[in-house]
Amino acid sequence: MRVRKGELKAFDSGAYTATVQVAGSLSVWLSGVPVARNIPAGEMVPGRKCALIFFDDANPDDAVLVAVYT
């Protein structure tokens, strides 16, 4: 399990998933990252920093965005 930081690029409030620029990736974003349901949709503002937990570091489907912060 790894914790990584990133920057929120987009949020899909229907699927409750995010597109994130994982720190270190200058040009390519990771999309479809599940977002913790305890984070209000209104807080998912593009440009905010975020914290990601990868339960399986090799599987982006097995991850969750657990925090947004500025």
Add this chain to the structure above:
Amino acid sequence: MRQLTDSLLAAQKNASAVPYVQVRIRSRIGNVARLAWERLYSGGESDYFHAATMPGEGSLVRARIDPSAGRLYLQRVADPGPVSDFAAWSSFATVSAIAGIALAGSAAAVLLFYVDTDNVTIKLAESGDYGESFAAPVTVATASGAVGWLAAGLKSDGTAILLYSVGATVYRVKRSGGAWGSPAAWSNSLASVAGLACCYSIDFNVVVAGTAASGAGGVWTAIYGDGFNQPIDTWSGLAELSRADASSGVEFRAPSLDRADTYRMLFVEKFSGSQSYSRPFWTHVSTLGDFLTHTWREPVPFDFSSTYGVAMAHSSTAAWLSAPSGVWRAPFDTSVLDLSDDVLEVREEAAPFDGRVRIVLRNDNGRYRDLTSGSLSLIRRGSQVDVSPGYITSDGPAVSVGPRYWIDGWEYAGGAGKATFTLHAVGGWSLLERWRARREYAWAAGAATVFQLLSFLFARAGLELGCHSSSSTITSFRPSFAIHPGEDGRTAVRRLLETVPDVVAITGESGLAMNPLPDQEAGYAYDADHPIFSGRYGTGALDFNRVQVFGQGRMLDAFDWESIDDVYDRLRQVHDLNLTTAAQLQERVDALMRKAAMASLGSEITVPVNCGQELYDVVTVTDAAAGLSEACRRVLGISLHYSRAGASPVYQMRLRLGAV
């Protein structure tokens, strides 16, 4: 195991055989020539549309557009070299100031394409004397709108294609039998085109830069078929080489493509954020790869700033790069430095996911003091070291071509009347380890098989990946998979290999995926004919004898009851949401138990060097004192030691053995 000649096989079983270790250095990485670029010209020409080609006799033909006047300038340097005048241009025509140009050469023919001042009429000026003179221009096509980029490919029989972009559409016009056909749009789709490149080699191989419908920038390859890898006169789909998401501030443009020793490509990566840059990057396919296999190594930045990139061409002796304000040359260095006579000691280590060598050379007269000139200049960081074990046979010195390594560093040592020069070199696993993801790589479930993902990683590190008796899982399991920025290639490969029963051994410059089946036949015997100097035969418990694999809403476990009876249960749990079916869970359980079993017999033998021995080979061991008679074991580690430096010469191999 590598195949050995009869004489070498006989020699390595002869107790009085004379050892021979061949050590050679080449200027290669991943067995692809490392090009040492030397800038021959720095001028003040504007960075704008340009092109270059080298027809058959080795002249360099360059063309550029001066954007201020819309003038097309041409230059031909008959015998290009360091003293050539690359500043002398001749005005050729007034042309479109917003469209590209293209050059293609083959034998004595040079084709120069440009767009007329109306921005839609594409003209061809053709030379039959290596670009010395050109016939009057003819119209090849009239575009439906303003032309953007041009590229051209020329076959030795005169068949040619011209590619041009109008907006986001690429068109091709083909010349067959001396007559140009009608333009036709390609069958692919992009949102914009920011560069085209083409070269002919068995098919018309094409590179496109631009943006996809999603807004993501990219560099893609495609093939316009000549009937080899792609049916004649059809387009392949686009294969992505580089990508930048929309709004990332990164875009790609101005590719160039050439095939000298292998396919080589350059393109411009332009970043408009803070610390903006516009920089060419180069890449090439692996040594055995062709355009179709798409095995491009990680693009490497080139020390030049340009938004229109550099054009690539080659003669029989050198590769050339050209921009309006610059010319670079890199001779094809085929020289080989043979150090065999100076070798005092070799220590070579091969293990799963690791390989390295240390070579001690005599330096008693300071022969390795100066590495800056002559043949010794091949000794550079990164140079390839080919280490081949052998013997003096009845036919003379003979070797089995062994692993390749790449120089990591060296050291001088002296004292007590001795002087040595020691090379440290690392194998393919280290090339993988030193490849770091510079962006997020993610594949959705179903997008690529484990073998395709492994091939991608090996290619990015400059290595080939083949397969030998691979499992069905490695070519059918398509997991959701990611490589995060900063992660290394070896870690990613390890993760992938944990999902399949297969292992990968590196032979030469290539990885070889194989499924180590328990019924694999032995390929060599260590017995009275090939004696065992010493042996240590362990019987250990399995690291784990019970496995629980958790997939998507499912769990499957497996047990090794015999081991559990002995040591009680040792549990390993694996969680993988990629496993969605009972069959996939079963395959994972089997793979885990299989690999645990292979590692269970911690044995080791020391033997005279077997020149063909490779990792994961199956051998038989006969050692009466240990009660072993033709016992099958799998080679899980190899340490080769050769020394003629001390009082007692050594030439032996220590093999770490596991269960089959």
